[in-house]
Amino acid sequence: MTQKTTSGGEKVIQCLEREGVEVIYGYSGGAAMPLFDALVDSKIKFVLVRHEQGATHMADGYARATGKPGVVLVTSGPGATNCVTGLLTALMDSVPMIVLTGQTITSMLGKDAFQEADVTGITYPVVKHSYLVKNAADIPRVMKEAFHIATTGRPGPVLIDLPKDITQGPCNAPFVDSVKLPGYHIPGRGDAGLLKKAAALLMKSKKPVLYVGNGAVISGAGKAIMQLAEKLGAPIVNTLLGKGACPEDHPLNQGMLGMHGTAYANRTVQHCDLIMAIGARWDDRITGKLSEFCKDAVKIHIDIDVAEFNKIVRPDVAIAANAKLAIEDLIPLVSKLDTRDWLKDIAGWRKQYPLKYPKKGGLRAQYVLDRLDKLGGRDCIITTDVGQHQMWAAQFCLTTKNRHWLSSGGAGTMGFGFPSAIGAAMATGKPTWCVVGDGGFQMTLCELATAVLQKVPVKILIINNRCLGMIRQWQELFFDNRISGADLEGNPDFIKLAAAYNVPGKRVKRAGDVDKAIKWAMAHNDGPCLIEVEVVKEDNVFPMIPAGAALSAMIIEKPKEKMEKPTGST
């Protein structure tokens, strides 16, 4: 009896199994046929989405919620190009992801074959690394390397382009268990001398603040940071993506800082004499006008990516390390600081500038999200889309657990919220609230079918203001209220739309009905459900620091005078 030869496609799937992959999100197509054929005999679950972008965001949500790499499988040409946004989203937010793309046969590469696209070429700027496999014998090595690269160091997406003749032909190469990547270095523990220097600076500080970013979420540094903060008596602020690393209901945590952060978080940063970035990258949403940002404060920067040092800010001490290990090593080097006056100042700002919103004039998104927080939102995973609702959710829905807040930060990808919720809910089985706007939801709403098929406990909360709220806000504040390209007329009836997919829905128009609807969705445990909240159109997210302005230029409410056009990037 002759032994059955393994095809390249089967080898790819076997490699995925060896890496512990449980689920693949994707969309089939001609050039990926051998891979899909191999999936038939695999125990890996395949989720057929409705658009490739959705697959990438689902894999992204899966990865953000678990820390495990999300896997995407699509075909060549348009299948692959539809993944570009998802790759950018994952790269900007350091999400481990493997994207397998079918490709035309090697002999036709570069000859404008049907559904051919130079996918490695198109995606160079949006991947951590990529491969075009031209020899089946390379499959085990490439797969091993891809997972290693995607998940270690600063995580990111890795793309593997697989020509059809490679996946269809035989592959006899043995599995590989180690990688040889001489150009790839992963910082682990921080340099002992630099840690001592950082500790000495901390000990001299009277008004320190710990500025916590996504690196703390990824490395699971939260517990160590809390220990450090409590030992020092130092306040914490977190970035949009750093939400959840340290519980936001802890008295030392001032919540989100930056453009739409809490006033007290920004005041804390503005008045500190030492700021320590832990896995955060001094994003322009955080610093505002750089020349004014923490001008006289000592800056310590802990990051696993050395390219982040001196990129925006020149720190006094830069420690290249895994955030968790660095903080753990730092704890024994420090002792209690006398920060009583400092914490008193901050408590004063908390009292002076609480998060607030107008209680009159119709139903407000802020109220709905505040109620969601109070009615158990903190125990659920929350994903958001991009825009006003995202900022309100970040402000009012406190995150107390690591990997429970999923939002597209760096790329600001509309359409991310809903598919990422499907991925997160599938990965964890936890109830997942998907807070979206009426704009972003319509970008990937076709995944309602996927959500229904997978029976995911996703609770879609559409904050419907019938416009692109953040755009409208900018036009109102900075462009003489000349509204352009922001009105979403022609929105569907979201409840009927949900019904068409067999998703139960409830529309809320009055504040009095909010609690009932949220409780109904919390209790719904048979697949996805949807709440549409009709909120006032002309509402603005405050506090706000106009792009490119200093933190001190923060506005708490709508100013009476006309404002200058912002100078910052966006």
Added chain:
Amino acid sequence: MNRNNIMATTTEQRGAKFELDPGKAPRRNVVTDIITSPMHTISLLVRNKPGVLVRVSLVFSRRGYNMESLVVSPAISVAGIDAAPGEFSRMTITCSGDPDALEQIIKQLENLIDVVHAIDHTGHSVIESELALVKLKAGLKERTEILQIAENFKAKVVDFGTDSMILRCAGETDKLDAFVGLLKSFGITELVRSGKILMARGLDET
């Protein structure tokens, strides 16, 4: 990247652009060699794989940095790495621009999986060299003078026609700039320069 490409240059040879296009303001005065923006020379040790060059050049172009010259050649041995023949290549890149951005560029190059190391040699003591081929339209009258210049620069005549000649000159960039500058008045019809290559002195790593 092709192993057989011992020396490849970008389409934009240094000097040629403004030598042959007098309408454009020169960025560098080739005779006196006044550098208007700081020049940097970076050497890279990379894995010899398709796409490496694109990844490297994207790091530059994303920041609006222009590579002035680029030389790629196979590396024979690599310190500390068990390398198969043809597994690694060396790149020498010269570029000009803001030093802060360059620091980022070096770090981003280092971050590329296929880049083993990237070293900025600006200000280091290095051995550097470049090759130039100069085609001149030269009748009998000018020949003696041209040959005299060639001799002074230890340049070689590699092609001799009835009304043209090609000179080959090797040496440091400054020397070639001066050589080309002196020949300018004789009517250079074509100029091809290899781009700078360099090697760190002693046992230092290039």
